[in-house]
Amino acid sequence: MADEVSLLDYWPSMFGMRTKMALAEKGVAYEYVETDPWVKTPLLIEMNPIHKKIPVLIHKGKPICESLIQLEYIDEVWSGTYPMLPSDPYQKAQARFWADFIDKKFYDPSWKVWGTKGEDQVAAKKELLEHFKTLETELGDKTYYGGEVFGFVDIALMGYYSWFKAMEKFGEFSIETEFPKLNEWTKRCLKRESVVKAIADSDKIIEYAYALRKKFGAE
Amino acid sequence: MADEVSLLDYWPSMFGMRTKMALAEKGVAYEYVETDPWVKTPLLIEMNPIHKKIPVLIHKGKPICESLIQLEYIDEVWSGTYPMLPSDPYQKAQARFWADFIDKKFYDPSWKVWGTKGEDQVAAKKELLEHFKTLETELGDKTYYGGEVFGFVDIALMGYYSWFKAMEKFGEFSIETEFPKLNEWTKRCLKRESVVKAIADSDKIIEYAYALRKKFGAE
Known part of the structure; x- marks a missing residue:
């Protein structure tokens, strides 16, 4: 899995688009897994049992849910390049x-x-x-x-x-x-x-x- | 103003109670300004023009709105004592x-x-x-x-x-x-x-x- 990152996402999702932008800005390679949120796939239920919604960012096997939380996570983990949030x-x-x-x-x-x-x-x-x-x-x-x-x-x-x-x-x-x-x-x-x-x-x-x-x- | 911090809050607010707990854990002294959110006071409108809701944390004259955002702010500004969020x-x-x-x-x-x-x-x-x-x-x-x-x-x-x-x-x-x-x-x-x-x-x-x-x- 590229850089041990994958993204369960559905193409029209405004939330998934955020996470894709953030990963691209940071230069993080990832596997994209198209996941229709109207169909609750076993992987989606396993990775986001609470909301059962996309996008789910999976890093080293662990899921991070909710797009803004994903953005914060991406900003912290790949902190060396392009800060998304100001430091102040x-x-x-x-x-x-x-x-x-x-x-x-x-x-x-x-x-x-x-x-x-x-x-x-x-x-x-x-x-x-x-x-x-x-x-x-x-x-x-x-x-x-x-x-x-x-x-x-x-x-x-x-x-x-x-x-x-x-x-x-x-x-x-x-x-x-x-x-x-x-x-x-x-x-x-x-x-x-x-x-x-x-x-x-x-x-x-x-x-x-x-x-x-x-x-x-x-x- | 104590430590240049004040809090516009209303006593029954579950959101204000969060911020009060965080300030207490950090040992931050502050001025408490009881602010009934059903009455939109000029100070509340000035400090939170978008939502017009309490709690509003005011630090050095600048407002921080939304309780979870206040908690993150408090954790970052008074970072020397008691971390609220894990570092990982x-x-x-x-x-x-x-x-x-x-x-x-x-x-x-x-x-x-x-x-x-x-x-x-x-x-x-x-x-x-x-x-x-x-x-x-x-x-x-x-x-x-x-x-x-x-x-x-x-x-x-x-x-x-x-x-x-x-x-x-x-x-x-x-x-x-x-x-x-x-x-x-x-x-x-x-x-x-x-x-x-x-x-x-x-x-x-x-x-x-x-x-x-x-x-x-x-x-």
């Missing part, structure tokens, strides 16, 4: 705060905007736009969320990038028009090989979103 | 996983079991008991969640201790009977001065829970 405790706390914000606040409306219909979708859109606005304001005129260096929060949010087009399509809004700074930030992030290699094709994600809409009874 | 990256990831589990899974049914009624309460109780079972199993025969040392996960879960009696009362179950290992663990934790000083009186919490039940329309 306050800056680090701020990075953790924004990544946590993305998972606590952004995630829910980000899927409901394409995965629901009617009033639920209207409410999700309103909430999602507020969160995009918050993230646009926090970015401000900085190059990346942490300043000059592509880091923890950039990876946390760029994990969602492949889903942006689906959010825009079903939510009927334009990131380019409404959140120009965030839009320019995505372009900067997309210049990184780690990002380009990790992300899924936005059109394929839209097809997948259509399939999930049917599954969720929203179509 | 894998053990650290495991500690983060369980603290995250408590917030992601345990929190929701833990308040719904006393804050709702009817079917919602029945569902919350079922879920809560499953999570208690998971936490009992994870503890197993260890002294503390991390092994021999009272640490990050112990603090994360003991934050809820003052609410256990309310959960038992409204949920009609007994931690002592159903989760004996966890019950013994609480007794061990309660021998620590940091814990005793941080926690609220369980009977006052029950009174507060009654007031909230009325507010939520569950009474």
Whole structure:
């Protein structure tokens, strides 16, 4: 197994995309194990018995679950190259705060905007736009969320990038028009090989979103 | 301001109790600012404009929000005394996983079991008991969640201790009977001065829970 690292992941997962970016930034080779989370494979259940969710990072046979925890782990184990988190405790706390914000606040409306219909979708859109606005304001005129260096929060949010087009399509809004700074930030992030290699094709994600809409009874 | 640290907190908050335990374990003196989160005070809005929630830890004038992020910050800034998180990256990831589990899974049914009624309460109780079972199993025969040392996960879960009696009362179950290992663990934790000083009186919490039940329309 390459560098004794493997990743149980599913191609559309915004969480898996984060971990793939982090591993690429650190130059860590790994075995990729495509794992549909709707099918609870024995390996998935063995490696993540509590949540039974991907991504699961396996290092030397031991599983690390939850993408942000994986990012912290990767940053600590492969600490010699490219730090993802700032060393200053306050800056680090701020990075953790924004990544946590993305998972606590952004995630829910980000899927409901394409995965629901009617009033639920209207409410999700309103909430999602507020969160995009918050993230646009926090970015401000900085190059990346942490300043000059592509880091923890950039990876946390760029994990969602492949889903942006689906959010825009079903939510009927334009990131380019409404959140120009965030839009320019995505372009900067997309210049990184780690990002380009990790992300899924936005059109394929839209097809997948259509399939999930049917599954969720929203179509 | 004592050691340039202050804490905006509200006495019944399980999250604030965590931070108080951590500060006490580290021997950090601080100014306590009682802040009812139902009243959005100008200071709370200034210090936590995104979530407008307590606890907010303020160090040298700068706010750190979200209790688990505060614990990490406290562990890093006052690193000379009593490490809360293990130094080994894998053990650290495991500690983060369980603290995250408590917030992601345990929190929701833990308040719904006393804050709702009817079917919602029945569902919350079922879920809560499953999570208690998971936490009992994870503890197993260890002294503390991390092994021999009272640490990050112990603090994360003991934050809820003052609410256990309310959960038992409204949920009609007994931690002592159903989760004996966890019950013994609480007794061990309660021998620590940091814990005793941080926690609220369980009977006052029950009174507060009654007031909230009325507010939520569950009474």
